[in-house]
Amino acid sequence: xxxxxxxxxxxxxxxxxxxxxxxxxxxxxxxxxxxxxxxxxxxxxxxxxxxxxxxxxxxxxxxxxxxxxxxxxxxxxxxxxxxxxxxxxxxxxxxxxxxxxxxxxxxxxxxxxxxxxxxxxxxxxxxxxxxxxxxxxxxxxxxxxxxxxxxxxxxxxxxxxxxxxxxxxxxxxxxxxxxxxxxxxxxxxxxxxxxxxxxxxxxxxxxxxxxxxxxxxxxxxxxxxxxxxxxxxxxxxxxxxxxxxxxxxxxxxxxxxxxx
Amino acid sequence: xxxxxxxxxxxxxxxxxxxxxxxxxxxxxxxxxxxxxxxxxxxxxxxxxxxxxxxxxxxxxxxxxxxxxxxxxxxxxxxxxxxxxxxxxxxxxxxxxxxxxxxxxxxxxxxxxxxxxxxxxxxxxxxxxxxxxxxxxxxxxxxxxxxxxxxxxxxxxxxxxxxxxxxxxxxxxxxxxxxxxxxxxxxxxxxxxxxxxxxxxxxxxxxxxxxxxxxxxxxxxxxxxxxxxxxxxxxxxxxxxxxxxxxxxxxxxxxxxxxxxxxxxxxxxxxxxxxxxxxxxxxxxxxxxxxxxxxxxxxxxxxxxxxxxxxxxxxxxxxxxxxxxxxxxxxxxxxxxxxxxxxxxxxxxxxxxxxxxxxxxxxxxxxxxxxxxxxxxxxxxxxxxxxxxxxxxxxxxxxxxxxxxxxxxxxxxxxxxxxxxxxxxxxxxxxxxxxxxxxxxxxxxxxxxxxxxxxxxxxxxxxxxxxxxxxxxxxxxxxxxxx
Numbered sequence: 251x252x253x254x255x256x257x258x259x260x261x262x263x264x265x266x267x268x269x270x271x272x273x274x275x276x277x278x279x280x281x282x283x284x285x286x287x288x289x290x291x292x293x294x295x296x297x298x299x300x301x302x303x304x305x306x307x308x309x310x311x312x313x314x315x316x317x318x319x320x321x322x323x324x325x326x327x328x329x330x331x332x333x334x335x336x337x338x339x340x341x342x343x344x345x346x347x348x349x350x351x352x353x354x355x356x357x358x359x360x361x362x363x364x365x366x367x368x369x370x371x372x373x374x375x376x377x378x379x380x381x382x383x384x385x386x387x388x389x390x391x392x393x394x395x396x397x398x399x400x401x402x403x404x405x406x407x408x409x410x411x412x413x414x415x416x417x418x419x420x421x422x423x424x425x426x427x428x429x430x431x432x433x434x435x436x437x438x439x440x441x442x443x444x445x446x447x448x449x450x451x452x453x454x455x456x457x458x459x460x461x462x463x464x465x466x467x468x469x470x471x472x473x474x475x476x477x478x479x480x481x482x483x484x485x486x487x488x489x490x491x492x493x494x495x496x497x498x499x500x501x502x503x504x505x506x507x508x509x510x
Numbered sequence: 511x512x513x514x515x516x517x518x519x520x521x522x523x524x525x526x527x528x529x530x531x532x533x534x535x536x537x538x539x540x541x542x543x544x545x546x547x548x549x550x551x552x553x554x555x556x557x558x559x560x561x562x563x564x565x566x567x568x569x570x571x572x573x574x575x576x577x578x579x580x581x582x583x584x585x586x587x588x589x590x591x592x593x594x595x596x597x598x599x600x601x602x603x604x605x606x607x608x609x610x611x612x613x614x615x616x617x618x619x620x621x622x623x624x625x626x627x628x629x630x631x632x633x634x635x636x637x638x639x640x641x642x643x644x645x646x647x648x649x650x651x652x653x654x655x656x657x658x659x660x661x662x663x664x665x666x667x668x669x670x671x672x673x674x675x676x677x678x679x680x681x682x683x684x685x686x687x688x689x690x691x692x693x694x695x696x697x698x699x700x701x702x703x704x705x706x707x708x709x710x711x712x713x714x715x716x717x718x719x720x721x722x723x724x725x726x727x728x729x730x731x732x733x734x735x736x737x738x739x740x741x742x743x744x745x746x747x748x749x750x751x752x753x754x755x756x757x758x759x760x761x762x763x764x765x766x767x768x769x770x771x772x773x774x775x776x777x778x779x780x781x782x783x784x785x786x787x788x789x790x791x792x793x794x795x796x797x798x799x800x801x802x803x804x805x806x807x808x809x810x811x812x813x814x815x816x817x818x819x820x821x822x823x824x825x826x827x828x829x830x831x832x833x834x835x836x837x838x839x840x841x842x843x844x845x846x847x848x849x850x851x852x853x854x855x856x857x858x859x860x861x862x863x864x865x866x867x868x869x870x871x872x873x874x875x876x877x878x879x880x881x882x883x884x885x886x887x888x889x890x891x892x893x894x895x896x897x898x899x900x901x902x903x904x905x906x907x908x909x910x911x912x913x914x915x916x917x918x919x920x921x922x923x924x925x926x927x928x929x930x931x932x933x934x935x936x937x938x939x940x941x942x943x944x945x946x947x948x949x950x951x952x953x954x955x956x957x958x959x960x961x962x963x964x965x966x967x968x969x970x971x972x973x974x975x976x977x978x979x980x981x982x983x984x985x986x987x988x989x990x991x992x993x
Contacts, residue, residue, distance in 0.1 A: 312737065323726075337704055443829070450829070464841070
């Protein structure tokens with residue numbers, strides 16, 4: 251990966267040197283030649299264009315000046331600790347935690363929920379079955395239900411459904427969209443709120459918050475729980491709605507097929 | 511005359527037509543050549559990257575090419591969504607967003623007028639004060655908007671920063687860690703960037719919730735940390751801007767927004783190695799991820815912004831520290847209660863005196879203060895913590911008090927509080943702030959006598975000043991001839 255980066259840097263240098271050489275052609279050949287040589291030499295020693303080094307040194311100088319001010323203020327120790335701990339806490343603690351937390355979620359959750367679509371076959375069907383009717387009908391004995399996945403919904407139905415049975419209701423399973431995002435997005439939103447507002451939610455800043463504002467941190471826990479609940483409910487409703495829509499489309503399609 | 515010219519004209523026209531077709535053909539040829547060259551370079555790039563990835567997968571001779579197990583192995587990173595385009599989109603949002611947060615923050619520092627003696631809490635800042643100017647009193651809403659944007663946008667960027675760090679985290683474990691001096695310095699500069707952004711976000715977010723767990727002064731550390739961040743931010747943008755532009759051009763945003771999970775494929779391999787070497791099957795579409803990040807941003811912003819807008823929207827600010835909670839009856843948002851500074855009835859009772867010092871010294875009782883000409887203004891109290899509340903204040907103009915003290919045009923004024931402990935118990939106002947006809951020593955708010963928590967018996971209210979420069983429980987104003 252780093253090799254790639256170096257290669258990019260080299261290309262950059264060559265292009266720049268080429269530009270300089272072009273300028274040199276208009277009467278400053280010696281300068282152009284020197285400019286061509288210099289980045290090459292610096293590149294071998296440094297690994298990039300000299301301007302790269304200059305820009306970085308300028309940035310370090312600015313940051314160094316700010317750190318000098320922290321030292322003057324006599325607060326460098328706490329400052330440095332918080333600075334480094336912030337990086338470690340995110341990159342080596344928070345990040346692995348949420349990555350690891352995602353794995354069992356992916357393994358344990360069912361891939362998707364399904365919904366039964368019953369097709370009462372009374373030859374011939376001319377009208378699609380109205381939605382709502384289907385969900386109340388109990389599964390009928392008959393051929394093994396086929397699972398219709400959302401991918402099928404997107405790509406077309408023609409190849410999939412069971413061959414039209416002569417009579418009697420047929421039950422098919424329609425799969426909803428992958429379940430995982432409907433779980434991990436509300437979880438992520440809820441945890442994000444907790445990470446950002448934990449001093450208020452957990453009441454950790456109660457004394458100072460009360461001294462400052464005259465208010466209490468009490469309500470924040472309930473608000474967080476309420477928002478979490480609302481987000482999970484919204485997620486569930488969205489999922490149910492999408493599953494229902496897929497089922498309706500499947501039913502419509504099957505009915506249309508039987509009719510045709 | 512027409513005879514000889516006509517054929518000539520015709521020839522000229524034909525020539526022009528010919529040259530036009532020739533030009534068009536040449537243009538087409540050039541375009542085709544450009545396309546071919548582009549395709550060839552893209553193919554070469556792909557082949558080069560593929561070769562690099564292949565080489566990475568094989569056992570190489572050099573020990574530097576033997577990454578330790580775990581995240582250092584290129585194959586350990588599986589997300590099919592990581593790639594140059596996704597990182598570039600997040601980078602573009604952060605480039606704009608963090609620039610605004612930085613500028614509003616630097617403006618807030620200027621709003622504290624640290625150049626006036628007695629206001630400066632950062633005497634060591636030195637050259638970092640280069641841009642400071644006398645903070646104006648107009649428009650009166652500027653500080654309110656500045657801090658509302660600083661806090662709300664800052665919170666909204668939390669998910670974007672998290673997503674951006676997620677998208678580039680494999681780079682942290684690049685192996686070998688260092689290949690050249692240039693790369694070592696560049697990686698070190700990321701400490702300023704990543705450390706800076708996390709430090710600033712952490713301190714800012716804890717401060718608005720009054721959770722003072724840090725072993726330093728927030729005001730000082732947040733300012734100096736900002737400059738470390740600025741150094742890292744500027745150098746990062748300087749070095750990576752071309753790559754970000756290339757990334758943004760590598761895919762079409764609108765097409766991504768129309769691509770469902772089923773059609774989500776990994777990005778092209780990129781020189782930075784952001785795309786996984788062995789991408790897993792996607793569990794969320796790229797648009798789904800962007801929607802989640804954007805939705806989280808809007809949620810965070812939406813849950814606090816009401817505390818800055820005020821009015822009915824304050825009820826929507828469930829997590830604004832002066833949001834929904836601050837809509838309790840008979841409550842006006844404050845950032846320091848009378849109880850917290852140990853104010854007693856004796857301090858503000860009949861024994862209360864206001865001392866004005868200028869060319870002469872004048873001492874006023876509360877009744878004498880009320881007997882002076884009263885003026886009304888509608889002005890916001892806008893806290894550095896982002897909340898603000900617009901109120902109707904009545905009181906005596908500071909300019910009138912300056913005249914009373916025999917100094918009609920002071921260069922500055924030092925306003926002191928009865929408050930004996932705590933920061934910001936005195937503030938130095940500029941000549942412009944004292945002279946502004948809207949700057950009052952207020953005695954009522956929203957038609958009521960000032961509540962204790964709002965600075966009874968008298969407080970200053972200065973248009974466009976940070977909340978804490980509107981000193982409460984004012985006991986002494988010294989008008990200064992020289993700042």
